[in-house]
Amino acid sequence: MSTIANSNPTDGGPSRYHARSLVIWARTNLFARPIDVILTSGIALAAVALIWAVLPWAILDATWQGSSRADCRPDAACWAFIINRSGQFIYGFYPATERWRVDLVFLAFAAALLVLLNRRLAGKQVAAAFLILVFPFLSFVLLHGGIGGLPRVTTEKWGGLSLTILLGVAGIVVSFPIAIVLALGRQSEMPVLRWASVGYIEICRGLPLIAVLFMARILLPYAFPPGTEFDPLALAVVGIILFESAYLAEVFRGGLQAIPKGQAEAASAIGFGYWRTAIYITLPQMLRMVVPGIVNNAIALLKNTTLVVILGLFEVLNIVAAGAADPDWLGLHAEGYIFVGLVFWTLCFGMSRYSQRLERDMRSAERA
Amino acid sequence: MTLTGLFSLKATERPAAPSRALTGRQRRHLACQAVFLLAIGLLLWAAWQNVETNLAARKLALGFDFLGQEAGFGIPFTVIPYSETDTYFRVFLVGLANTILVSILGIILATILGFVIGIARLSPNWAVAKAALVYVETVRNLPLLLHVLIWYNVAIRSLPPARQAIGLFDSIFLSNRGIVVPSLQIGLGWGPLALVAGASTLSVIAILRHARRRRDETGQGAAVAVPVSLILAATSVVLAAWGGIGISWPALQGFSFSGGMALSPELAALVIALAIYNASFIAELVRGSIEAIGKGQREAAASLGLDRAKILKLVIIPQAMRVLVPPLTNQYLHLVKASSLATVIGYPDLVNVFVGTSLNQTGRAIEIMTMTMLVYLTLSLIITGLSNLYGHRIRIVER
Amino acid sequence: MVLAAQRPILEIAGLNKWFGAMHALRDIDLSITAGEKIVVCGPSGSGKSTIVRCVNALERYQTGEVRLEGRLVNADCDSLLSVRREVGMVFQSFNLFxxxxxxxxxxxxxxxxxxxxxxxxxxxxxxxxxxxxxxxxxxxxxxxxxxxxxxxxxxxxxxxxxxxxxxxxxxxxxxDPEMVKEVLDVMMxxxxxxxxxxxxTHEMGFARAVADRIVFMADGAIQETALPEAFFCGDCCARARQFISHVMKERLASQPGEP
CATH class of the missing domain: 3.40.50.300 (P-loop containing nucleotide triphosphate hydrolases)
Incomplete structure (x- = not known):
């Protein structure tokens, strides 16, 4: 017994494998055990039944044009409702001639975000400064108007999807600096600052957003001199910021804790004090690390902003309710919800994919 | 500018020799904290002045005396007995009980659904894994409020009226008036019931423990099926003979159901939406915790000759649980807080009846908000505490 | 040979395995009698781990058969669990619970x-x-x-x-190098x-000391089965010789103190 070398690379092997690969794949991945045969066929049946039921309703028999429910087939989707009301769904009751202002605000936000998140573009500091320092005021002036020849559009006219997204954007952008301060405070050596930060963060995280919104709406006016006028939208924004800054602070704290101790030690070794260490060493590293966490938070916040309906704001779900209560379009909730659902799904799914890709890239960069 | 503070410089920068005199850094820290306290104090004082003026303007005084007043409004669904003549404190308890009911139902259903889907995500069957993936990605990327509204305004409304209710096994009925399920009728009072049930539970536990100890010591299994079923039979005989317990089956009478327990459309929509939404997150946690256990663990267990069920029970689940429990309790916390969405569809939870109606009627904003905040903070403290206890126990076992 | 007279405890015949399109094991034939010690070596990716993982069906194989005391071993057979109980396995990464x-x-x-x-x-x-x-x-x-x-x-x-x-x-x-010896001592x-x-294993000292046979693998196939004396005296194929000298050099580089 010495050599048993009868390996011949050409005999069978790969080609045989390829020829039968689909069958083999199905047998090992779909029908491996008896129970798999049942499960696979059950799922296939359910999928077919679902398509069978939904396709005619949603597309084949659906009505796309019309001026009221009467124009629609009763047993199929009435997309005419959505198309007819698309302006309201997106802009709320913002005057049609002024809607370019809303578009402009989102365009500015998208451009700044693109610069901030795209690795190949320069000018990140400028974009960040613009977003945090200029953008909130600029967008308010632009949307609210009343100066520079822009007609005034009061906030009760704001609504629809653009309000939802605006609340999300405002929540993240304004919370950002507050959250950094809270995260630094929570890690501080000074007990008073530490306990104040911990107390704030834990209280806001322990409460449901609805309770925080009620708090902003009901309690906040008590703390101001009598007769102060409160804009319901402003109170909603305050509530969202109170809530979001606590969550964001925890994301930042996670990032700060993930930075190796050696970094701060090295900084103090070359003579950096607290603020210099924070600004030049720890915060930049932390911010790069927490982008996926921020995106995940933004997803949650975007979904949560729908809750401002309880404050009576015409956020998009309220617009659907108002539309479906209109005698012309009575009871067309399903169509409205599907439209809103598609928009939210696209936004949230896109963001979650982005954050997953980012996490993967960071992990592989770490390994390399 | 060396306001050194964080980033764990503590150990390295502490003065070597213990001295009574404060260092420059310590003095700066003290000053900084004093300024902070002073600013917060001023802010709170100014706010308090405004609060007092505002209260005076509305002719209100702070105090919890309103809790003793008669509420005078009805609540459509209550777990604990309630009538319009009850006090605001009773309203508070009713809301709290309703919140807890929704939360518990939601947690149970979300956990079951989440575990099934999370395990399905890891199925070797491609179709099962993809179906679970589609579920997770569809559900979790939609706002919870949208789920609630779809179930409330679309799904339940499109069910037939009570007279043509859809019956499942003739015991569960679905209609646009809600869901009716069989309920437990207890006739002999809670005390004796608890006694009987407690005694039988304890003896079952004792038998199981005895069997387990025997298996541990001798490796031989002890018969459990016969004694346990004997005890259960005896328990039901005792309860039945005592005239104590029965199941009330729902039945259609005229336009509505008699018997059973009716879940209102609001409750049903809220529980279903909470369960479905949170299940998608729990599924991902379950999947992650199982995936966190290396392939080597499975292989090592398999190479000893353990079968799939034993590998899961002895090797995978004990390890997965320690990864899973902290984020899972966090998810439960989310669910409890999210149950306050009840307000939007009018299910009488704590926020709805207390922060909503009661506050509107009494104007006692500060008292009511404070009580509500304390409830939620207490609930989250309890859940976090339980989770920490579990983590602590695991650490002790590890040692 | 004396051993050949006994009935082998483990028989592998005509074993083929593909990972996707990659032919990981090619027509492996190998048998081992009770008390025999076989060392399998070869460059990484040659399929040597895959063989032992097929023996207790941690890997599926497509054609051929593995028999333990005459019982067929594969991932779907009824006797799989009892086979695994009779075969002990030690992993590269320990895999303790x-x-x-x-x-x-x-x-x-x-x-x-x-x-x-x-x-x-x-x-x-x-x-x-x-x-x-x-x-x-x-x-x-x-x-x-x-x-x-x-x-x-x-x-x-x-x-x-x-x-x-x-x-x-x-x-x-x-x-780590300093811990290798304590494990090898136990194995010995x-x-x-x-x-x-x-x-x-790549531990050639261990192979020389305990192996009854050395199996050299490359490209998923057994290239050489030899007695240790023959294997280490260069009485084998060119690839095995190249492999031995490569491993020896690495050993010397990692443990300069050893002769």
């Missing part, structure tokens, strides 16, 4: 599969731990042990099932006690 103490790791199999009482199982486990010189570590958890200690616990865990055949899948390649004493073993 981190949630169980050392002694619980060793007693898990006997208690849950052989239905042995806790007391007796622990008694036997302590004997095994003493054999791998870890009796004093029994109550610790794996994370408190060094790599070499963990691997010795893994050996004790496999031995606790009283296997007829032991498989070692590169048991020392994940270890096991070999002297007459255990039937298949070892995938």
């Amino acid at each position: 981190p949630h169980l103490s050392v002694i619980d790791n060793v007693t898990l199999g006997p208690r849950k599969l052989l239905k042995i009482g806790r007391e007796e199982a622990e008694h036997r486990a302590m004997e095994l731990l003493a054999r791998v010189r870890l009796a004093d570590q029994a109550r610790k958890v794996p994370s408190q042990l060094s790599g070499g200690q963990q691997q010795r616990v893994a050996i004790a865990r496999a031995l606790a099932m009283r296997p007829k055949l032991m498989l070692f899948d590169e048991p020392t390649s994940a270890l 004493s096991l070999a002297h006690e007459g255990m039937t073993m298949i070892c995938v």
Whole structure:
């Protein structure tokens, strides 16, 4: 017994494998055990039944044009409702001639975000400064108007999807600096600052957003001199910021804790004090690390902003309710919800994919 | 500018020799904290002045005396007995009980659904894994409020009226008036019931423990099926003979159901939406915790000759649980807080009846908000505490 | 040969395995009789680990057969679990159960599969731990042990099932050099006690000392099966010679102190 070398690379092997690969794949991945045969066929049946039921309703028999429910087939989707009301769904009751202002605000936000998140573009500091320092005021002036020849559009006219997204954007952008301060405070050596930060963060995280919104709406006016006028939208924004800054602070704290101790030690070794260490060493590293966490938070916040309906704001779900209560379009909730659902799904799914890709890239960069 | 503070410089920068005199850094820290306290104090004082003026303007005084007043409004669904003549404190308890009911139902259903889907995500069957993936990605990327509204305004409304209710096994009925399920009728009072049930539970536990100890010591299994079923039979005989317990089956009478327990459309929509939404997150946690256990663990267990069920029970689940429990309790916390969405569809939870109606009627904003905040903070403290206890126990076992 | 007269305990015949389109094992034929020690070596990716993983069906194979004492072994057969109980396996990365103490790791199999009482199982486990010189570590958890200690616990865990055949899948390649010896010593004493073993390893000193046969693999096929004397005297194919000199050089580079 010495050599048993009868390996011949050409005999069978790969080609045989390829020829039968689909069958083999199905047998090992779909029908491996008896129970798999049942499960696979059950799922296939359910999928077919679902398509069978939904396709005619949603597309084949659906009505796309019309001026009221009467124009629609009763047993199929009435997309005419959505198309007819698309302006309201997106802009709320913002005057049609002024809607370019809303578009402009989102365009500015998208451009700044693109610069901030795209690795190949320069000018990140400028974009960040613009977003945090200029953008909130600029967008308010632009949307609210009343100066520079822009007609005034009061906030009760704001609504629809653009309000939802605006609340999300405002929540993240304004919370950002507050959250950094809270995260630094929570890690501080000074007990008073530490306990104040911990107390704030834990209280806001322990409460449901609805309770925080009620708090902003009901309690906040008590703390101001009598007769102060409160804009319901402003109170909603305050509530969202109170809530979001606590969550964001925890994301930042996670990032700060993930930075190796050696970094701060090295900084103090070359003579950096607290603020210099924070600004030049720890915060930049932390911010790069927490982008996926921020995106995940933004997803949650975007979904949560729908809750401002309880404050009576015409956020998009309220617009659907108002539309479906209109005698012309009575009871067309399903169509409205599907439209809103598609928009939210696209936004949230896109963001979650982005954050997953980012996490993967960071992990592989770490390994390399 | 060396306001050194964080980033764990503590150990390295502490003065070597213990001295009574404060260092420059310590003095700066003290000053900084004093300024902070002073600013917060001023802010709170100014706010308090405004609060007092505002209260005076509305002719209100702070105090919890309103809790003793008669509420005078009805609540459509209550777990604990309630009538319009009850006090605001009773309203508070009713809301709290309703919140807890929704939360518990939601947690149970979300956990079951989440575990099934999370395990399905890891199925070797491609179709099962993809179906679970589609579920997770569809559900979790939609706002919870949208789920609630779809179930409330679309799904339940499109069910037939009570007279043509859809019956499942003739015991569960679905209609646009809600869901009716069989309920437990207890006739002999809670005390004796608890006694009987407690005694039988304890003896079952004792038998199981005895069997387990025997298996541990001798490796031989002890018969459990016969004694346990004997005890259960005896328990039901005792309860039945005592005239104590029965199941009330729902039945259609005229336009509505008699018997059973009716879940209102609001409750049903809220529980279903909470369960479905949170299940998608729990599924991902379950999947992650199982995936966190290396392939080597499975292989090592398999190479000893353990079968799939034993590998899961002895090797995978004990390890997965320690990864899973902290984020899972966090998810439960989310669910409890999210149950306050009840307000939007009018299910009488704590926020709805207390922060909503009661506050509107009494104007006692500060008292009511404070009580509500304390409830939620207490609930989250309890859940976090339980989770920490579990983590602590695991650490002790590890040692 | 004397061994050839006995009925082999393990027979592998015509074994082929593909990972996707990659032909990982090509027509492997190998048999081992009771008490025999086989060392499998070869460059990385040559399929040597895959062979031992097919023996207790941790990997599926497409054609050919593996038989333990005449019973067919594959991932779907009914006797799979009993086969695995009779075959011990030691992994490159130890794979101890981190949630169980050392002694619980060793007693898990006997208690849950052989239905042995806790007391007796622990008694036997302590004997095994003493054999791998870890009796004093029994109550610790794996994370408190060094790599070499963990691997010795893994050996004790496999031995606790009283296997007829032991498989070692590169048991020392994940270890720091100074810990390799303690694991090899345990393996060597096991070999002297007459255990039937298949070892995938690059430890040529160990191979020379205990192997009855050395199997050299490359490209998923057995290129050479030789007695150790013949193998190390250069009486083998060119690729094996090249491999031996390469491994030796690496050993010298990593352990400059050793002759």
